[in-house]
Amino acid sequence: VYIAASIDGYIARKDGNIDWLAEVPNPDNSDFGFADFMSDIDAIIMGRITFETVAGFGEWVYQKPVFVLSSSMLQLPAGYEDKAEIINGELNDIIASLHERGLKNLYIDGGRTIQGFIEQDLIDELVLTRIPILLGSGIPLFTETDRELQFEHVKTEVLNNALIKSRYKRTREEQGSGRR
Numbered sequence: 001v002y003i004a005a006s007i008d009g010y011i012a013r014k015d016g017n018i019d020w021l022a023e024v025p026n027p028d029n030s031d032f033g034f035a036d037f038m039s040d041i042d043a044i045i046m047g048r049i050t051f052e053t054v055a056g057f058g059e060w061v062y063q064k065p066v067f068v069l070s071s072s073m074l075q076l077p078a079g080y081e082d083k084a085e086i087i088n089g090e091l092n093d094i095i096a097s098l099h100e101r102g103l104k105n106l107y108i109d110g111g112r113t114i115q116g117f118i119e120q121d122l123i124d125e126l127v128l129t130r131i132p133i134l135l136g137s138g139i140p141l142f143t144e145t146d147r148e149l150q151f152e153h154v155k156t157e158v159l160n161n162a163l164i165k166s167r168y169k170r171t172r173e174e175q176g177s178g179r180r
């Protein structure tokens with residue numbers, strides 16, 4: 001996961017608007033490390049709503065294969081047939097089939113989509129950039145789940161004295177170790 005959220009944990013306004021992301025001070029036109037992150041990624045799995053948002057930008061920014069998770073979308077909009085592929089089914093099966101195609105490092109994007117992966121403990125790394133705004137309401141990055149997942153802090157950067165970008169790695173118990 002590589003995502004930006006408000007201080008209060010929202011990734012978009014209730015209506016899906018992400019204008020507040022573009023208001024971040026960025027005099028040098030930095031990508032804040034996005035290209036570096038993408039260079040290690042084999043493919044992107046994004047929720048249908050995130051796909052519709054990025055398709056609405058007009059300019060396609062991805063050079064890696066994109067898989068759109070959806071059970072309602074039967075075909076991609078005209079012009080996107082060679083840019084993305086629709087997928088659905090069990091997340092573990094989806095991951096296994098992408099791994100078989102040699103696509104190992106998957107970038108998971110979209111609120112409900114990420115929540116589905118978290119629910120099944122399928123997130124290995126989380127890069128979370130906090131934007132200094134309290135939106136008050138919106139589309140949440142996280143929702144309630146039944147279990148706790150431990151992460152190790154890898155690195156935190158303060159970007160343009162405004163953004164707090166933290167990388168976390170999932171720490172999983174070794175099976176049979178008996179340790180928490």
Ligand SMILES: NC(=O)c1ccc[n+]([C@@H]2O[C@H](COP(=O)([O-])OP(=O)(O)OC[C@H]3O[C@@H](n4cnc5c(N)ncnc54)[C@H](OP(=O)(O)O)[C@@H]3O)[C@@H](O)[C@H]2O)c1
Pocket residue numbers: 002003004005010011012015016017018021046047048049050051053069070071072073087088089091109110111112113114116139
């Ligand atoms: N702040 C940021 O960095 C950032 C990053 C990404 C996105 N966003 C914003 O977040 C919003 C989108 O997030 P969201 O939570 O509304 O939606 P989302 O995760 O992008 O998309 C949700 C949709 O994905 C499909 N989906 C998710 N899990 C599925 C599963 N296991 N099986 C089948 N289909 C599945 C479903 O599509 P169907 O209904 O078609 O079945 C579901 O309605 C947009 O406004 C976007 O701009 C912000």
